[in-house]
Amino acid sequence: xxxxTDKQTSLQCYHCGDSCQADTIAFDDKHFCCxxxxxxxxxxxxxxxxxxxxLTEHPGISQSGDQVPAYYDFLDKKEVQDSLxxxxxxxxxxxxxxxxxxxxSSCIWLLExxxxxxxxxxxxxxxxxxxxxQVVFDAEKISLKAVVILLKKIGYEPQLNAxxxxxxxxxxxxxxxxxxxxxxxxxxxxxxxxxxPDYFSDGxxxxxxxLNHVFNYLSLALxxxxxxxxxxxxxxxxxxxxxQRQINIDVPITLAIVVAFVTSVYLIVFESRMGYLDSMSxxxxxxxxxxxxxxxxxxxxxxxxxxxxYLPIAVNKWVDGKEESIPVTDLEIGDDIRVRQQExxxxxxxxxxxxxxxxxxxxxxxxxxxxxxxxxxxxxxAIQKSGLTEMRxxxxxxxxxxxxxxxxxxxxxFKNNTLFTTEWISFWFSVAVLLIGTAACIFWMFRGExxxxxxxxxxxxxxxxxxxxxxxxxxxxxNMLTILSANGCFVKNAAVMERMxxxxxxxxxxxxxxxxxxxxxxxxxxxxxxxxxxEALGALANLSIHPLSCAVSQFIGRVSxxxxxxxxxxxxxxxxxxxxxxxxxxxxxxxxxxxxxxxxEHASVFAEINGEVLGYFEIRNQYRSGILxxxxxxxxxxxxxxxxxxxxxxxxxxxxxxxxxxxFFNQLPxxxxxxxxxxxxxxxxxxMLGDGLNDANAFSKSDVGVAxxxxxHHFLPPCDVILEAKGLKNLPALMxxxxxGRTTLLLAFTFSVMYNLVGLYFAVQGMLTPVVAAILMPxxxxxxxxxxxxxxxxxAKQQNLQI
Amino acid sequence: xxxxxxLIAFSLTVAVSFLIAFIVSTRKGxxxxxxxxxxxxxxxxxxxxxxx
Numbered sequence: 001x002x003x004x005t006d007k008q009t010s011l012q013c014y015h016c017g018d019s020c021q022a023d024t025i026a027f028d029d030k031h032f033c034c035x036x037x038x039x040x041x042x043x044x045x046x047x048x049x050x051x052x053x054x055l056t057e058h059p060g061i062s063q064s065g066d067q068v069p070a071y072y073d074f075l076d077k078k079e080v081q082d083s084l085x086x087x088x089x090x091x092x093x094x095x096x097x098x099x100x101x102x103x104x105s106s107c108i109w110l111l112e113x114x115x116x117x118x119x120x121x122x123x124x125x126x127x128x129x130x131x132x133x134q135v136v137f138d139a140e141k142i143s144l145k146a147v148v149i150l151l152k153k154i155g156y157e158p159q160l161n162a163x164x165x166x167x168x169x170x171x172x173x174x175x176x177x178x179x180x181x182x183x184x185x186x187x188x189x190x191x192x193x194x195x196x197p198d199y200f201s202d203g204x205x206x207x208x209x210x211l212n213h214v215f216n217y218l219s220l221a222l223x224x225x226x227x228x229x230x231x232x233x234x235x236x237x238x239x240x241x242x243x244q245r246q247i248n249i250d251v252p253i254t255l256a257i258v259v260a261f262v263t264s265v266y267l268i269v270f271e272s273r274m275g276y277l278d279s280m281s282x283x284x285x286x287x288x289x290x291x292x293x294x295x296x297x298x299x300x301x302x303x304x305x306x307x308x309x310y311l312p313i314a315v316n317k318w319v320d321g322k323e324e325s326i327p328v329t330d331l332e333i334g335d336d337i338r339v340r341q342q343e344x345x346x347x348x349x350x351x352x353x354x355x356x357x358x359x360x361x362x363x364x365x366x367x368x369x370x371x372x373x374x375x376x377x378x379x380x381x382a383i384q385k386s387g388l389t390e391m392r393x394x395x396x397x398x399x400x401x402x403x404x405x406x407x408x409x410x411x412x413x414f415k416n417n418t419l420f421t422t423e424w425i426s427f428w429f430s431v432a433v434l435l436i437g438t439a440a441c442i443f444w445m446f447r448g449e450x451x452x453x454x455x456x457x458x459x460x461x462x463x464x465x466x467x468x469x470x471x472x473x474x475x476x477x478x479n480m481l482t483i484l485s486a487n488g489c490f491v492k493n494a495a496v497m498e499r500m501x502x503x504x505x506x507x508x509x510x511x512x513x514x515x516x517x518x519x520x521x522x523x524x525x526x527x528x529x530x531x532x533x534x535e536a537l538g539a540l541a542n543l544s545i546h547p548l549s550c551a552v553s554q555f556i557g558r559v560s561x562x563x564x565x566x567x568x569x570x571x572x573x574x575x576x577x578x579x580x581x582x583x584x585x586x587x588x589x590x591x592x593x594x595x596x597x598x599x600x601e602h603a604s605v606f607a608e609i610n611g612e613v614l615g616y617f618e619i620r621n622q623y624r625s626g627i628l629x630x631x632x633x634x635x636x637x638x639x640x641x642x643x644x645x646x647x648x649x650x651x652x653x654x655x656x657x658x659x660x661x662x663x664f665f666n667q668l669p670x671x672x673x674x675x676x677x678x679x680x681x682x683x684x685x686x687x688m689l690g691d692g693l694n695d696a697n698a699f700s701k702s703d704v705g706v707a708x709x710x711x712x713h714h715f716l717p718p719c720d721v722i723l724e725a726k727g728l729k730n731l732p733a734l735m736x737x738x739x740x741g742r743t744t745l746l747l748a749f750t751f752s753v754m755y756n757l758v759g760l761y762f763a764v765q766g767m768l769t770p771v772v773a774a775i776l777m778p779x780x781x782x783x784x785x786x787x788x789x790x791x792x793x794x795x796a797k798q799q800n801l802q803i
Numbered sequence: 804x805x806x807x808x809x810l811i812a813f814s815l816t817v818a819v820s821f822l823i824a825f826i827v828s829t830r831k832g833x834x835x836x837x838x839x840x841x842x843x844x845x846x847x848x849x850x851x852x853x854x855x
Binding site: 182 | 808821826834838846
């Protein structure tokens, strides 16, 4: 293994698989990209856990980049512990953590072997889809804080925020769904079995009448749990909708269930015939199954998040010269807090320290570092990028700017959008069915055949219930959601998919959406630099782990053996060092003694050798690979626009793709929203692709809001679709695929309408026997499920999507 | 035909016992996670390399 990796060209980190830059760290015949990765390897090898590396190739998480120095002192607080530890048994504690970095089977293996790394850990159990781990530990041997630090040390930093401390209700809900399906399935199967004799004999299978009664009443008894327990959500939801004078998908289902049940009771009691209880419980069973299938896919992604999940749960309050870790909710205006590097500012505060750098990408999506001075206001959500900084609270956490921004766009965006396509079809279908049934009834009544008329009325309603139609959409969308999520596109629900189909205008945000936040391109602007000067600059930049120095050192590339002495790191300003007879400084413009250039839009690092400023490195975010091809592909089908908060430096690069009039720069969040409204009022259906909270209002205004994210635990505003950055270049294919969903749906619809017509043919004549009903129902269900399954996969293959 | 009654009673008993087993297993959390066990089963048991 190590023989191959010796080639300088493709040196990969043994731990995380990142390509190693110039400064590889060799250890144990293996190469590591950074000290972080190496130390994880060391811990694992010391505990004989290297099996981790044989399960999947390069399973680790890169430890370079943002190294958050963690301060977990608040975990020693009793109230914090109580909310994280959900069960205690003597000294044994059960705690659950969310580990966003979990991503492969190696992770599961390593995490479940946590007990081998510390004797205090008794066991650990992973839930992969939810990305959680349940740790049982002995509080006498290891503290909660130590468990968290252990997890962090092996590369899985638990996500601790206000939301993770809240009550957990989801599990119970999830289980009740399983109970409902199980009970409906059980009753359905047994009623089917009891109905079997009836199917073939028209109610006269048994010579003894009482056997007939036994069978009928048994099925009636079995159908009660379905009606009362399993089908309850349909009743609740349709009553709620009717109260608001709306018709949703559940109303026709409820109608069908009620009609089927009442008819059957009538038939059983007065005519001792079997009725349609099997169809009724079948409907409920299949609908529940379809919904479960549709909702199952991604539990760990939540589309509607609470702002609390992004802000820290505890802060370090500065009281009487001592630091004290207190929960955010206990903060009062006027409290002094200390914020360390990489920590998130919990609420709007005034800076007390002389100067500090902040990263607002969390709030704005634009990755600029902003310099702030004493007495300036810092908004909640900013990431502190300098050393230890002191601040004074100016607003309570629940009144901060970010919280207000967040709350302002929580209004329900589809209030006036009552019926979408499927519901629209099923609504008119239901109306038609009601009319046909009534017409058939009146027809028979006129001929004096009251009995047949009544049967016709009821059987028409049951057999032609729009459930089959609804099943089409439930299963088709379920399949499509699964396939889309396999391609890094997570759609909130089926209604969003219906809206995605009608999109004709796409609006892109630039930074973080079209450009990548992790890759950057660097240019040097200034006088010609001699070879030995380059080497000295590279060697100096190499010494710092600051993202800007990393970018510079990557840009210079050459690793020199040049030694730097007198290395000094000036917090928030730059670095300096001496190399031979060269005195070098790399850092901000201001630090170089130049006038601060406010309009500068890209991050820049100035270089100075022996007092002479050579020029500066301009560090720009780079366009994601394939993005321009993607845009021109999308353009064939949609109008595309750019709404960017940045200055228009990129105008000339983007003009060929977007066209002059389609570029909008320097847009404030409100302007973005207004622009989208303007397009919508000219009858355009707008999809907005963005990434930060500054796009949140635009998301809620647009018809479909797509959050483009680099990794799944990244900050994201409430949205309709979450699109992984690496799936962005597939956007044209994804959109085509969503539109093809209509074909699948139509085909499945056609089939179910055909079955319904056959059923109706018998029903209006009043000769629909339970046999026909019992045959038609499962056949139509099975074929619809089959069609939606195979068609979704066929179209996915056509678009070269992963299945 | 009274054999029918017996058979039905028997089959229902069997079916109900399965339903109860299902409910009990759900309550114990066997269905809480339907994905991880499928991965977990593939891990090999290792021999302890270091008998410490």
